[in-house]
Amino acid sequence: MVNIRDLDPSASPLDYYGFELRRLREAANLKQSDLGGIVFCTGSLIGQIETARKVPTRDFSERVDAALGTGGLFSRLVGLVLRSQLPAWFQAYAEMEAKAAYISTFQAQLVDGLLQTEAYARAVLGARIEEDLDAKVAARMERQRILDRENPPLMWVVLSEAVLHQEIGGWQVMRNQLAHLLALRSREWVQVQVLPFEAGAHAGLPGTFTLLRFEGDPDLVYTEDFVQGHMTANPQTLRDGSLRYDHLQAAALSVEDSASRIARVMEERYGNRPGSDGRAVA
Numbered sequence: 001m002v003n004i005r006d007l008d009p010s011a012s013p014l015d016y017y018g019f020e021l022r023r024l025r026e027a028a029n030l031k032q033s034d035l036g037g038i039v040f041c042t043g044s045l046i047g048q049i050e051t052a053r054k055v056p057t058r059d060f061s062e063r064v065d066a067a068l069g070t071g072g073l074f075s076r077l078v079g080l081v082l083r084s085q086l087p088a089w090f091q092a093y094a095e096m097e098a099k100a101a102y103i104s105t106f107q108a109q110l111v112d113g114l115l116q117t118e119a120y121a122r123a124v125l126g127a128r129i130e131e132d133l134d135a136k137v138a139a140r141m142e143r144q145r146i147l148d149r150e151n152p153p154l155m156w157v158v159l160s161e162a163v164l165h166q167e168i169g170g171w172q173v174m175r176n177q178l179a180h181l182l183a184l185r186s187r188e189w190v191q192v193q194v195l196p197f198e199a200g201a202h203a204g205l206p207g208t209f210t211l212l213r214f215e216g217d218p219d220l221v222y223t224e225d226f227v228q229g230h231m232t233a234n235p236q237t238l239r240d241g242s243l244r245y246d247h248l249q250a251a252a253l254s255v256e257d258s259a260s261r262i263a264r265v266m267e268e269r270y271g272n273r274p275g276s277d278g279r280a281v282a
Contacts, residue, residue, distance in 0.1 A: 007052060013080040014052045020077070022050040024068050039063040055085060055135035058142065078142075085132070085139040089228040096220060096231065098146050102213035103155045106195075106204045106248050109166065111177060112157050114144050115184065115192075120177040123169025147190065155190045158248045160204065161197050164265040175270035178262050185259060193252035194261045203247035211241055 009019035025035050025046070032050070033043030039060065048054035056064075061074035086094055097103065097114075105112050110124060121140045122133065129136055146152060167174050184190045195202060210222040218233040221241040232238075253261055 007050075012052070013077065013084045014055060017056060017074065017077050017081050018050045018052045020073065021046070021056075021064065024070060024073075025050075028068055035064070035067060038067045055081060055132070055138065057138055058082075079145075082135075082139040082142040085135045086143075087228075093222055093229050093231055094143060096212055096222075097143070099214060099217075100153050100212040101215045103153050103210065104213075104245055105156075105210040106158045106160075106208060106245065107163055108160045108204060108208045109163060110168070111159065111163055111181070113140055114147060114155065115157065115181060115190070116140065116144075117173070117177050117180050119173045120169055123173055147187070152187075152189050156249075157190070157192045158195055158204070158245070158252050159192065160195050161261065161265075164194070164262060165269060167270075171270045175266055178266040178270065181262055182259055182266075185255075191255050192258055192262075193249060193255060194258040195248060195252045196261065199251045202251050203244040209241055209244070211238075211245060 007015045007019045007022075009016040025032070028035075030038075031043065032046040036043040036046045040063070041060065045054060049056050049060075056074070056078055058075070058078050061078040064070070064074050065072050083091060083094055103114070110116075111120060113121070116124070118137060118141055122137045125136045125140070126133055147155065164178060168177075181192055184192060195204065208224065212220040212222065214220075219238050220231050220233055221237050222229060222231050224230070252258065
């Protein structure tokens with residue numbers, strides 16, 4: 001039997017979601033198992049979400065909206081719920097990222113979170129998170145929805161070539177991740193450049209950073225250390241960050257040559273590998 005407990009809907013977005021799910025389910029005279037049958041999940045899962053023990057997905061929310069005729073309530077709420085699953089110190093940045101008109105980032109070690117595949121994100125987050133990994137991955141995927149908006153931000157990414165070679169999650173995960181980067185060429189508002197090894201010493205040696213530009217609001221620079229992130233609108237820091245980024249773009253391969261480098265690494269490093277029977281697998 002599902003252990004029901006009272007929720008304070010003001011405690012968190014997750015608690016509010018669970019409170020509303022139970023309220024509207026009961027208003028429809030449905031048991032948890034009834035609703036589960038309609039949205040293709042177990043009654044136990046419904047109970048876990050209603051008691052804020054499980055984080056709902058966007059797909060689940062859309063199916064519940066259809067089942068209960070809520071007018072999209074849960075599809076709207078789930079964005080807040082998933083954002084609340086981000087680290088507390090990162091949530092302020094995620095809010096600003098979602099408002100930005102221009103995003104320019106240099107990544108020294110990892111593919112930027114907005115461009116990660118789900119499998120790559122799971123491998124990255126799984127390296128340091130043991131609990132609620134599904135929720136953390138879902139929260140990262142939710143961030144990427146800003147690139148699917150009618151008016152998405154213009155995003156320019158410079159990746160160190162080391163990012164392409166650092167095998168995260170195994171060769172198949174990496175192959176799919178690099179293929180995803182190549183597929184992004186169909187989105188004119190997303191541009192990817194590779195800073196090649198042959199560039200030598202470069203302006204990004206101090207580490208990863210991101211510039212956020214807004215329509216009518218002050219620009220921001222974002223950096224991270226191993227503890228937390230830091231945002232600033234300090235004019236001198238912005239000037240330094242912009243200059244560094246200009247130098248990185250100048251030292252990087254062109255967008256076209258970057259795509260060729262990504263494709264080459266994808267085939268040479270993560271190409272066909274022998275399966276257990278000795279035959280090549282794609």
